Amino acid sequence: MIEIELDKLHEECGVVAVFGHSEAAKLCYLGLHALQHRGQESAGIAASDGHRLNCYKAMGLVADIFSGTTLQKLPGTHAIGHTRYSTAGDSALLNAQPIQVDCNKGQIAIAHNGNLVNAAELRKKFELAGSIFQTSSDTEIVLHLIAQSRETTLADAMADALRRIVGAFSFVLATYDHIFAARDPRGFRPLAMGRIPGKDGAADAIVFASETCAFDLVGAEYIRDVKPGELIVVGADGIQSHFYAPALEQSQCIFEQVYFARPDSLVFGGSVQAAREQMGRQLAREAPVEADLVVGVPDSGLTAALGYASESGIPLQFGLVRNHYVGRTFIEPEQRVRDFGVKLKLNPVRHLLKGKRVILIDDSIVRGTTSQKIVRLVRDAGATEVHMRISCPPTTSPCYYGVDTPERRHLIAAQKTVDEVREFIGADSLSYLSLEGLRLSCGEPKGESHYCTSCYTGHYPTGYVDLHQVRPVEVVSK
Amino acid sequence: MIEIELDKLHEECGVVAVFGHSEAAKLCYLGLHALQHRGQESAGIAASDGHRLNCYKAMGLVADIFSGTTLQKLPGTHAIGHTRYSTAGDSALLNAQPIQVDCNKGQIAIAHNGNLVNAAELRKKFELAGSIFQTSSDTEIVLHLIAQSRETTLADAMADALRRIVGAFSFVLATYDHIFAARDPRGFRPLAMGRIPGKDGAADAIVFASETCAFDLVGAEYIRDVKPGELIVVGADGIQSHFYAPALEQSQCIFEQVYFARPDSLVFGGSVQAAREQMGRQLAREAPVEADLVVGVPDSGLTAALGYASESGIPLQFGLVRNHYVGRTFIEPEQRVRDFGVKLKLNPVRHLLKGKRVILIDDSIVRGTTSQKIVRLVRDAGATEVHMRISCPPTTSPCYYGVDTPERRHLIAAQKTVDEVREFIGADSLSYLSLEGLRLSCGEPKGESHYCTSCYTGHYPTGYVDLHQVRPVEVVSK
Amino acid sequence: MIEIELDKLHEECGVVAVFGHSEAAKLCYLGLHALQHRGQESAGIAASDGHRLNCYKAMGLVADIFSGTTLQKLPGTHAIGHTRYSTAGDSALLNAQPIQVDCNKGQIAIAHNGNLVNAAELRKKFELAGSIFQTSSDTEIVLHLIAQSRETTLADAMADALRRIVGAFSFVLATYDHIFAARDPRGFRPLAMGRIPGKDGAADAIVFASETCAFDLVGAEYIRDVKPGELIVVGADGIQSHFYAPALEQSQCIFEQVYFARPDSLVFGGSVQAAREQMGRQLAREAPVEADLVVGVPDSGLTAALGYASESGIPLQFGLVRNHYVGRTFIEPEQRVRDFGVKLKLNPVRHLLKGKRVILIDDSIVRGTTSQKIVRLVRDAGATEVHMRISCPPTTSPCYYGVDTPERRHLIAAQKTVDEVREFIGADSLSYLSLEGLRLSCGEPKGESHYCTSCYTGHYPTGYVDLHQVRPVEVVSK
């Protein structure tokens, strides 16, 4: 059996929240379904029945976890949900979210997208003071902070807690009567607010989600983003906005635009699809090459390929076909078929590629192994030249803000020059989009900087990365 | 819960066979995986251990049915495989294939893609003569014919049997020492022959598959198609070709080109992807319209959209995004979200569509219900005009040759004029590709006719359709 | 992992039928549940909706196979059911029963308890004549015989078929409007008829089952046994009894009394529990020994132990406790625990056994391996003497009438003298009940012979055993 994983970076989470709707848990479920690409390992929903929270979470895909029966056990008009990706090492149900606790502020459920960089330090401090930790998740720390805050209202205690943590976070929380949504002061991760118009004069339902594609499925309209440093409280008494901290220099994750987010989403207020087409166009301007065809690596490279083709005038072709029936593992023949893993997912269209000079467009090269195989597939299908174009700069540094990146030594662009990478993957030429070009494509005026680009630059906006993270509790449950 | 089925016709089967390879069953498994789009209901493999056949079949997807353990129970160097789509009514494991029996010709396993039109008549005759039938499949009849043939060799008995059946069939069969591949004299369904080069001077392995995309995954080269009326016998003594019947007027299923086959396959010796691009181009010539964007309905409409855009000069955009995590059923909110089922699969990219005149390209309209929803989605996303273009003629007649079509009264184009269909789906304009144009796109010189187009014309090549089919044995097993 | 199988013979099947009840399939399900001990490998039910039969069968236990949903797909007022034990070699779903076919006599479903001894001969004849076989079950032959009979009514065709087969059989069959029940002329296997009184003046429902414990669960009263050579037809027109063949010398399986049947059943019209107590009493008279305790090997040895204790005046004790949570396989420590497999199922009560002379009562010794371990367990728990008493004669010959026995060379009593067996199992003494004594215990007057005792005597009532059975079709499906 082989693991069929293309060489991509993985998002760590998607969050969703609904307030004021008779089918709150069901809408969370649909929202999570739309956010499934942000995490396929586990999912969960916590819903308030008006008195207490009920929570259900399990390993697997959203549609497999939640059935009609399960959702019936989550009654109530407000709920939060979470979907999670995680590395094998701590793939624990106990780390699945929402995490729900009882404490002196009452019952609280929390769901988190992002990563705290002062988690280990805080955890150590709490342990010394006598606290116990049941998960290896940094999210648990936030609950301790809320519980131990001396503030007397929950909103104040949350603000207090949020001020003590450093890093990337978009949170949704639920209590028996409110939901809360908050973003870190740098705004690393997206979090959008929307509205489902009430029927027959009823009040609107308020929804939050990592991406607006979740709104489309539940019939919600986008209102605005939760702002960096903002804590929004939604209850029967209305919606209140608090700024628990001044916004710092904005550090929106640019890789959301490049790869993570669904193309039909708005993130950070802008269209992902439009940004990707611009990346392709800009790439055509920065790195033109004479060729017969432009081929995007499906699915994520297709839009940039369209942009490149439009800008360059070289025809776009669907020269690689993706097989959507492939799961995570597969039985491989013992007489190895070359590039078998990639072949299961992608098949070249021989007829199109034969005898052609091909420009391949992809969104990133992480370890380089998949790119090498794709280039080989395309050549084996008869292409005479293969020119690889990547719609972002070389990935040279790990992310500490919620993206699962390999260590630096596994990032091929951290270890090799562009030409060495080109040689490794076997392409005739290789170009990356410039950082400047990427920012421009994302609509950022020259000189301005609203994006975190640390994976390309190694410049970390928090100026602080907690490198000796405590080893997590190894708890496995199914 | 709602069933999430887009309004498409369904292929009924894919077949594969391997001879002369130490991992025959595993290669069948991979081949079936590549043919998964031809049938998602059940799959099976029968392999010869040199003395006897062992068969394993089950309901579900290929990758879920076969594990390493299961494949170990299918040792041997030749094997056949089958994947099946079927309507709910007779979704029985007992109807899953291969069907394997003992008879006076020894042990035989058979896998079938197609449909016999004289099945009911033959079955009745056999029943009167004292035969028993355990499945509702027409394939079982072929086994009775083989067993009762007076010919003394198996190849002769098969030829005898094949001459007695009428309709569409691409068969692969296995005995303890041979595999057989046959196509009906009109060549309705595809069946390709390929070769896996032997390593270190070993003999080549011979493979057969419904489509060549199966060859790509197992590292096989395409040799040629099995010819209409041909029976190929592969054994330790080599490959023999028999023409059990003269080829009749060729009636290749044109809908394989339009929708069924994978774009990376060759079927009937030609590239599917190329044909689809031509359909789009031809459609642009036949049915031009002033607009801002061309948007293909994913995934099957994308290639024709590319052709339409190229030919018309109107920019292609990925204005509809497909969610690939969707399974067959889903929990729907009680407060109905309009067009919910389609929304789960397709989401419009609002930013691209807003204020635009959009040409939507799809490959077919069956009942019209899905098209209506898609048009509405695109309009709700802000499109000012929606022009639907279909890359084949109106589907007006059911297929009796192996495609699962609804009855005529459910085919919208059989009940309404094109303009009425346009009105029903809510488009500003609607055009279908002409039959002439479709043939041309499939590379057919004017005036010639190698394709069955009965679903567009109601002209059935067999001149004979057995309409009062016996009601099948309703056997359900899991 | 180890297989946890005590050394017992296995029954091959249980059958049940219901006519004239609005919940026919549900009652079959309950009846099969009561007969679960007769077969744990697969189960199935075929029910008539008044026009057609619907059948559902699967691998596993009755309660796992049938859910409310499944039973809803089996509407109608008459149904038959089957539960099956089988050896690993041909544990195929395709061999599961009922087998249901279409033929010139209409649609027929059949369920069979027993074994035909002229199956291979008949199968060969049919194959030569051009029939195909899809299972390796001898039951399929009966369907061919029915289909090919020249009789014009189904009852006559069945009678015709039943006259052509030799061996042990209790059949139930269903067509769209009747059920049928038949027993072979020697009456090897039990088959009882009962009645569920109709409510509010409605007609009684008629039921058939291998054992009367099935009647108790569905609220039916025992009427009588189906007689050897009898074919009972139940329809809207009432109940008809046919004697398709004269009854031959009766050959009721005596091992039903010794071990197979549930103690709360009547089989062959007599109480199983009563017979077993008599076996114990008779054993005490035939093979007395001075001792402190009588301990039955649970669960099947308990009743004979009670009889032995009563007759001998030696106190009964529950000195071995059975763990009812044990499944079929189990993970074993690498540092082997002695007699681990038996220990998982049976634990000695040390306190009772310590320093005591123990008489162990069991119902049979097949290979001797389990008995050896049990004796050792009891000794290790401190017993000073262990005297084994078996409530039937030595098992020396395989059964050809529906019981799954090992080959003669694995039957310890066929290979060793009683004293050698005693030595092998490590007992201080060993005695078996005499054949005379066993018959007496089953209520048979001296000199009469209504029982088949071939497993003790090697005398086969059919005078004919088809030893070169055809190798079955190896079909595996899940």
Next chain:
Amino acid sequence: MIEIELDKLHEECGVVAVFGHSEAAKLCYLGLHALQHRGQESAGIAASDGHRLNCYKAMGLVADIFSGTTLQKLPGTHAIGHTRYSTAGDSALLNAQPIQVDCNKGQIAIAHNGNLVNAAELRKKFELAGSIFQTSSDTEIVLHLIAQSRETTLADAMADALRRIVGAFSFVLATYDHIFAARDPRGFRPLAMGRIPGKDGAADAIVFASETCAFDLVGAEYIRDVKPGELIVVGADGIQSHFYAPALEQSQCIFEQVYFARPDSLVFGGSVQAAREQMGRQLAREAPVEADLVVGVPDSGLTAALGYASESGIPLQFGLVRNHYVGRTFIEPEQRVRDFGVKLKLNPVRHLLKGKRVILIDDSIVRGTTSQKIVRLVRDAGATEVHMRISCPPTTSPCYYGVDTPERRHLIAAQKTVDEVREFIGADSLSYLSLEGLRLSCGEPKGESHYCTSCYTGHYPTGYVDLHQVRPVEVVSK
């Protein structure tokens, strides 16, 4: 579907621990298997690999939860395990045990059998001080107490924690290098210590288990019980015994003897089987009645029935047969079969009971509903008189020490006189064993009192029961 639950009280847990064995987790698994009767809802094991603890827990039966693969993920030479029964309301995986945390004392896993009566009070105190609670289990409190203890060694911190809790508890704990076993000062719940002799001069492995039947399966010898108020620490440095508190008046749960414990176990140092036989004998002396048969209600009433029969001289008969294939739920016919639920589990042997005066022996009557049905079954089978004898006093008060009892208003003996209960269940006579007689049967000399009998007397040894328990966190996960 109906729930098939006989009317019994349920134990809440079994615990096991192993130190110094190369297959520690596997032995825990076997031990839990032997303790399966103490809890069928969830199970878990935490094992130390020498550096860290790894924990695996899930819902279900031990044999279903743990596979070879799972146990491989739990390497190391010491481990603890837990199996749990729980009421539906808080049947959460998050409440499954062991609970494992990180804290200032390092990593700790804990498994608990019993119930704390000051849990709510302590929890409230902790919450006020800023602690968070993730489960609704009282066990979590112990971990907070350990973490917040000012003692500097873990053993001292544990002793400190144990002194602060009140109630019933038998704990096993594990850290990376030690295991710990402790019992409350009153000794409510059993906890035995044993030894597996080391092979080839290796050191012995030390094991702990709720009952000694767990020792039998892993090949361990019983050493002694952990004493009330004792904390035993086992490490590479040997075994140390601490008395963290003076033993109080002993309050061993007498219901362990009556019903909970397996008959082949020693609990509180005595044989369960022997005690139960004495209960039956004593009952015969206290409540004789003229009758023809003594019938025990299987399985738990059988031993007392044996004692009653021996003492009274009235013959024992197995007049009720238990069906061991019954799961928890079952499909019931709509035309209700009377007493269906009980019939699925128990079937009367008509032949034995017909025309007889029957003494039924059972171990308890909780709500009375099952007893009513059993009496009716026996009567329907033809018994002329039914005399019910119960091998303990009337259950009149709920247990607060780890047994899941219904509220007082559902305990029939708390609401009705003995004669009213007799009338309710429909017996001709009804007698309970006296408390005196029960104590005597358990080997307690007159006047002494080592047992808790609060379920019969309402006298609670802790003199303190926390009635307004906090409502637990409703967390559901699978």
